[in-house]
Amino acid sequence: MAARGTEVRPGRAPLGPRTAVDLDLSPLPRRFFSRPTLEVARDLLGRLLVRRLGDRLVGGWIVEAEAYIGEEDPACHAAVGRTERNTVMYGPSGHAYVYFSYGQHHCVNVVTGGRGRPEAVLIRALQPAIGQEFMRRRRGARTAELDLTRGPGRLCQALGIDLCLNGAKFHAAADPSAPLALARGRGRPEILGVSARIGIRRGLEYPWRFYDAESPWVSRARPIGSRSGVLKKNPG
DNA sequence: ATCCGGATCGCCT
């Protein structure tokens, strides 16, 4: 099992140069979603989540994600078995599981695990990349850049994601009929952070939250369980 | 029909 902490990777500067490569809108292959859910969760970091609103695209780089893995995971919505609410998680991977939380917020997941295995990755935070002016229209004109998409409820509000998109398939961003898409984007962060998942009561023993340890858009700078709040750059 | 808890956020202190 992966340990809590961070992992250093060589390469691109953390908040690095904004190049055309960072905005790579080419689609993720179908097999992307058919891998083990923990692998998909890590690999979603740096990818682009894109929402099409009419002819406009709004989206950002995923900087934080959490895995929820099946009926045996006490924090997974499928821990109570199959219900009408969680039924999308039991379907094919590569679709969106959207739910409503605390009376005011939507949260979006990428379904993984394949038919009959209710697994998903919750997208917890984005760095805005495309259509910030539309995000502000939804989040409030004076919303700080950092507050547009930091947190699962905020990012859904910024991108206009609600229960209407529950079950929608993630298509290619170039598909003019696709309301939701995932694209290659800039890829993995330089420093991968790992921690327990946030906002849950059970399942805290599983380090299934992954984040870009250098991104200020991560929803909580200090992961649960970190003592100092200082992330090590060279754990080895 | 009614009750209750929740993968949260924003505002207050």
Next chain:
DNA sequence: GGCGATCCGGATG
């Protein structure tokens, strides 16, 4: 860091 808002899904009667 505490708390109220607010509504949906699921469980119970």
